[in-house]
Amino acid sequence: GAVVSQHPSWVICKSGTSVKIECRSLDFQATTMFWYRQFPKQSLMLMATSNEGSKATYEQGVEKDKFLINHASLTLSTLTVTSAHPEDSSFYICSASTSGHVYNEQFFGPGTRLTVL
Amino acid sequence: GNSVTQMEGPVTLSEEAFLTINCTYTATGYPSLFWYVQYPGEGLQLLLKATKADDKGSNKGFEATYRKETTSFHLEKGSVQVSDSAVYFCALSERGYQKVTFGTGTKLQVIP
Numbered sequence: 001g002a003v004v005s006q007h008p009s010w011v012i013c014k015s016g017t018s019v020k021i022e023c024r025s026l027d028f029q030a031t032t033m034f035w036y037r038q039f040p041k042q043s044l045m046l047m048a049t050s051n052e053g054s055k056a057t058y059e060q061g062v063e064k065d066k067f068l069i070n071h072a073s074l075t076l077s078t079l080t081v082t083s084a085h086p087e088d089s090s091f092y093i094c095s096a097s098t099s100g101h102v103y104n105e106q107f108f109g110p111g112t113r114l115t116v117l
Numbered sequence: 118g119n120s121v122t123q124m125e126g127p128v129t130l131s132e133e134a135f136l137t138i139n140c141t142y143t144a145t146g147y148p149s150l151f152w153y154v155q156y157p158g159e160g161l162q163l164l165l166k167a168t169k170a171d172d173k174g175s176n177k178g179f180e181a182t183y184r185k186e187t188t189s190f191h192l193e194k195g196s197v198q199v200s201d202s203a204v205y206f207c208a209l210s211e212r213g214y215q216k217v218t219f220g221t222g223t224k225l226q227v228i229p
Binding site: 004006034043044046049093095105106107108109110111 | 158159
């Protein structure tokens with residue numbers, strides 16, 4: 001099946017620093033990648049959608065200057081949390097999909113736990 | 118807009134009990150419906166899916182039937198195991214669109 005990896009699986013950083021999270025599709029080409037943030041009470045919030053080679057589309061309320069998304073190739077998307085603060089601590093999950101799927105199945109990465117001190 | 122409503126958890130069951138997790142949806146078109154499962158500390162995995170009315174998705178003993186008349190996609194399993202303990206998300210995706218709308222998730226705990 002389609003495999004999506006994320007790196008790192010967890011990261012701890014100081015307030016004010018930037019953190020980059022990578023999302024890779026290992027055995028397929030992902031035309032679209034998604035970034036989600038999961039809050040402690042389980043809800044999954046879509047942050048942005050990115051298509052290879054174009055700018056990401058951010059959901060309402062998500063600061064694009066704070067959460068920088070780059071989808072440079074068909075197998076790699078990165079999320080950079082700039083000037084991180086404790087309130088950015090969360091579980092970040094990416095997913096990837098490829099064109100041609102009638103039911104738009106997304107394949108999810110294992111997630112990255114970010115803790116900002 | 119689209120929305121998915123799941124029963125609130127947590128749901129605690131004894132091993133071999135029958136499981137039902139209710140899910141209803143609101144959509145403007147003819148969505149595909151999904152159940153995802155998230156085990157502790159992991160990302161989401163697709164558990165099962167149904168792409169049109171009256172389809173039944175099934176996997177690992179779990180089943181869900183796409184009911185257009187009641188806009189529902191309830192998850193069922195006849196006999197749960199401790200290893201089924203996880204958070205279950207109901208979701209939908211409109212045909213032709215990439216965006217998936219998730220429910221808030223239902224935590225299932227199965228005790229021996």
